[in-house]
Amino acid sequence: MTKIAVIVGSTRDGSFNRALGALAAARLEAHGAEVTLVDLATLDLPIYTAALEANAFPADALKLKATLVAQDGLLLVSPEYNGSIPALLKNAIDWASRPTGDEGLVALSAFRGKAAAIMGASISPFGGIRGLAHLRQILGTVQMLVIPDQVLVPSAHAAFDEDGQLKDALPASLVDMTAARLVAVAKALTA
Numbered sequence: 555m556t557k558i559a560v561i562v563g564s565t566r567d568g569s570f571n572r573a574l575g576a577l578a579a580a581r582l583e584a585h586g587a588e589v590t591l592v593d594l595a596t597l598d599l600p601i602y603t604a605a606l607e608a609n610a611f612p613a614d615a616l617k618l619k620a621t622l623v624a625q626d627g628l629l630l631v632s633p634e635y636n637g638s639i640p641a642l643l644k645n646a647i648d649w650a651s652r653p654t655g656d657e658g659l660v661a662l663s664a665f666r667g668k669a670a671a672i673m674g675a676s677i678s679p680f681g682g683i684r685g686l687a688h689l690r691q692i693l694g695t696v697q698m699l700v701i702p703d704q705v706l707v708p709s710a711h712a713a714f715d716e717d718g719q720l721k722d723a724l725p726a727s728l729v730d731m732t733a734a735r736l737v738a739v740a741k742a743l744t745a
């Protein structure tokens with residue numbers, strides 16, 4: 555079974571991106587993926603420093619990396635903070651990008667050669683497009699194949715109903731389509 559991890563760049567109670575991540579996880583499962591939800595709120599990840607890496611590599615950074623190494627693909631769902639991605643998410647990517655064990659300096663075993671998709675929800679009418687552009691670039695840098703499909707949910711405060719479902723059919727269908735493509739590409743890359 556194709557294994558996909560879903561990582562959300564917000565830990566906020568009532569987060570629109572967490573709602574979007576939950577919807578997308580359900581669609582990934584509907585398209586045959588085995589989904590692992592990576593909840594950054596449960597991981598103790600200090601801001602990356604070389605000193606911590608050398609002397610006290612955080613146990614949760616190892617745990618995060620091991621979880622990602624075991625995946626065939628990743629779905630990242632993130633808000634835009636000041637035109638980029640939240641430090642929370644960048645820091646998690648930075649830790650997971652570091653070599654461990656016998657790996658060479660740029661092994662990138664959590665990411666290299668795997669499929670990724672990106673989604674984001676924002677309260678602005680622009681939907682966090684600048685954040686997703688940065689996220690796409692970062693994931694390319696760690697050698698992921700980021701599929702062209704992406705989902706933006708603008709005006710997120712008005713986009714979800716009380717059950718966390720998207721009110722409009724168009725973004726809901728884009729979530730489904732993107733999930734289907736991510737599973738198909740991840741599967742093809744690991745065949």
Ligand code: FNR
Pocket residue numbers: 564565566568569570571572633634635636637638675676677678680681682710
């Ligand atoms: C934001 N927000 C925001 N929105 C946006 O579209 N572009 C931006 O550059 C920013 N910048 C920004 C910075 C910081 C520090 C915060 C806390 C927020 C607003 C953001 O879209 C809104 O808070 C979302 O609700 C965050 O996503 P979650 O937590 O609902 O998933």
